[in-house]
Amino acid sequence: MTASPRPAGRPLDTGVRAALLRATQDLLIEEGYERLTCDAVARRCGSSKATIYRRWPGKLALVIAAAQELFPVPEIPDTGDLREDLLACGRAYLQEDGRSQQVLTSLHTAARHDLELRSAARAALGSPVDRLFSDVLTRAAARGLVPAGVDLGILAEVFPGIAFHRAAALGLPVDDPLILRVVDQVLLPALRHA
Incomplete structure (x- = not known):
């Protein structure tokens, strides 16, 4: 039995994911959906937009994931x-x-x-x-x-x-x-x- 190939790059840090979702929830509460941006979420977490886009294709997917954490x-x-x-x-x-x-x-x-x-x-x-x-x-x-x-x-x-x-x-x-x-x-x- 052969092992499946390891995906390229580092594994995604679950702590970073949790921080991004929490920051998204905070910004939804503070700013609302219309004013929330991926830039603002990244800044709030001290990371980059690329960190977000490695996990979610865009703002909508990020917001839905953040809400699903609560429900x-x-x-x-x-x-x-x-x-x-x-x-x-x-x-x-x-x-x-x-x-x-x-x-x-x-x-x-x-x-x-x-x-x-x-x-x-x-x-x-x-x-x-x-x-x-x-x-x-x-x-x-x-x-x-x-x-x-x-x-x-x-x-x-x-x-x-x-x-x-x-x-x-x-x-x-x-x-x-x-x-x-x-x-x-x-x-x-x-x-x-x-």
């Missing part, structure tokens, strides 16, 4: 209890620190006028987490826990829609009391009374 996608919950699974889906939206909320607000503001950013952010940040509800509801239907004829697609959009409105329009974080209210007062009653 990891969890595993699809399967506790065996539909309510607990729905609560776990909602908790994927929890923003325990103001930093995540500020970065998300900056992206939402810029994405209103930038279709490329909106599409990239939706694909990388929104869709993976939003699919949690769809997957949990589809699995519950397959197990016979959801009555036939329920519009799972629209119910799967309820919590993500509320979370987006709360963050983008109201500037408020998603918190556990909100998650409990939506699951217990909206989703579960809708599933029972379909």
